[in-house]
Amino acid sequence: QQQVKQSPQSLIVQKGGISIINCAYENTAFDYFPWYQQFPGKGPALLIAIRPDVSEKKEGRFTISFNKSAKQFSLHIMDSQPGDSATYFCAATPTNSGYSTLTFGKGTMLLVSP
Amino acid sequence: SQTIHQWPATLVQPVGSPLSLECTVEGTSNPNLYWYRQAAGRGLQLLFYSVGIGQISSEVPQNLSASRPQDRQFILSSKKLLLSDSGFYLCAWRLLTEQYFGPGTRLTVT
Numbered sequence: 255q256q257q258v259k260q261s262p263q264s265l266i267v268q269k270g271g272i273s274i275i276n277c278a279y280e281n282t283a284f285d286y287f288p289w290y291q292q293f294p295g296k297g298p299a300l301l302i303a304i305r306p307d308v309s310e311k312k313e314g315r316f317t318i319s320f321n322k323s324a325k326q327f328s329l330h331i332m333d334s335q336p337g338d339s340a341t342y343f344c345a346a347t348p349t350n351s352g353y354s355t356l357t358f359g360k361g362t363m364l365l366v367s368p
Numbered sequence: 369s370q371t372i373h374q375w376p377a378t379l380v381q382p383v384g385s386p387l388s389l390e391c392t393v394e395g396t397s398n399p400n401l402y403w404y405r406q407a408a409g410r411g412l413q414l415l416f417y418s419v420g421i422g423q424i425s426s427e428v429p430q431n432l433s434a435s436r437p438q439d440r441q442f443i444l445s446s447k448k449l450l451l452s453d454s455g456f457y458l459c460a461w462r463l464l465t466e467q468y469f470g471p472g473t474r475l476t477v478t
Contacts, residue, residue, distance in 0.1 A: 286465050297458050297469035298412070343412065349465050355402070355427075356467055360411040 256281060258346050260359025267366050273331040275362045277344035280325065284346040288356070289318065289329050292341045301342075302329070334366045370395035372470040374459050380476045387432075387446035389473050391459030394440065399461040401442040403434055404469075406456040418442060449477045 259278045267273045277287075288303035304311045304318040304327065311318045317330040331338055341363050345356040371394045381387060393399055403415040414427045416434035424434050431450060435443045442459055454477045459470040 288467070290469075295472075295474070297460075297472045300466060300468060303466070347465075355414055355417055356462075358412045363409075 256357050258344060258357050258359045260344050260362060262362060263360070264363040265365070267331075267334045267364065269334065269336060269366055269368055271334050271366075273334045273338065273364055273366070274328060275342050275344070275364070276326065276328045277346075277359050278324075278326045279346050279357075281346070281348070281357075282325070283348040283350075284357075286349045287318070287320065287327050287344065287346050289316075290343040290345065290358075292343065292361075298343060331364075334364075336366045336368050339364055339366050370461070370468070372459060372461055372468060374457075374470040374473050376473060377471065378474045378476075380478060381449050382478055383451055384448045387444070387449050387453070387475070389444040389457055389459075389475075391442040391444075391470055392440055393442075393461045396440070396461065396463055398439060399463045401436060402460040402462070402467070403442065403444050404458040404460065406458060406472075408455070412458070416444070451477050453477050 261276050289301045290298035291301045292298040302313050302316050302318055304320050306322045309320050315332045320327045341361045343361045344359040347354045347356045373392050400419050402417045404412045405415055406412055416426055418424050418436040421436055432446050457473045460467050
């Protein structure tokens with residue numbers, strides 16, 4: 255019940271296309287859903303996050319879509335660029351406890367071809 | 369603003385040698401602190417987390433240990449390294465909801 259399932263494992267998108275990464279969770283106590291972007295040899299960087307009181311959040315070319323009833327959320331990268339090539343992790347956590355930890359998906363390696 | 373430091377950036381150690389990795393956070397007080405390990409091309413494995421000085425929770429039984437001697441200092445240690453301890457070690461801090469990672473330490477055990 256603590257798992258976050260992320261798909262696909264890897265993704266190749268042409269420059270200018272839309273990259274879509276999906277995550278699903280089971281724990282209904284989760285109420286904070288961040289996405290991280292990691293370049294090789296670097297630590298993951300917080301990219302964008304959403305709470306379940308909204309169905310969508312957009313920051314620049316990055317959009318999170320959230321479906322509370324389906325317990326799914328996804329990251330959309332519009333107009334994908336080669337510089338977006340990285341590994342993306344979704345995560346989830348309940349925020350009503352200071353002892354909570356983030357549950358991460360296994361990651362998606364995105365390659366944007368020029 | 370808050371910053372997180374990890375050192376060393378890279379480390380090559382022989383099997384059986386001790387290990388000490390250090391993480392410090394600046395610009396915040398009483399953060400939750402975390403140690404993760406990432407094997408090559410793999411996901412993030414939570415090793416330890418701490419909600420305060422001297423308070424350590426272990427997620428994975430292994431030959432590693434963690435300590436938090438000061439509010440913003442988190443140390444990962446081992447008395448004898450194994451080949452399987454090789455990986456990318458990441459420290460992270462969190463206050464309320466948002467969690468931020470450090471730059472990581474690449475450990476190679478030979």
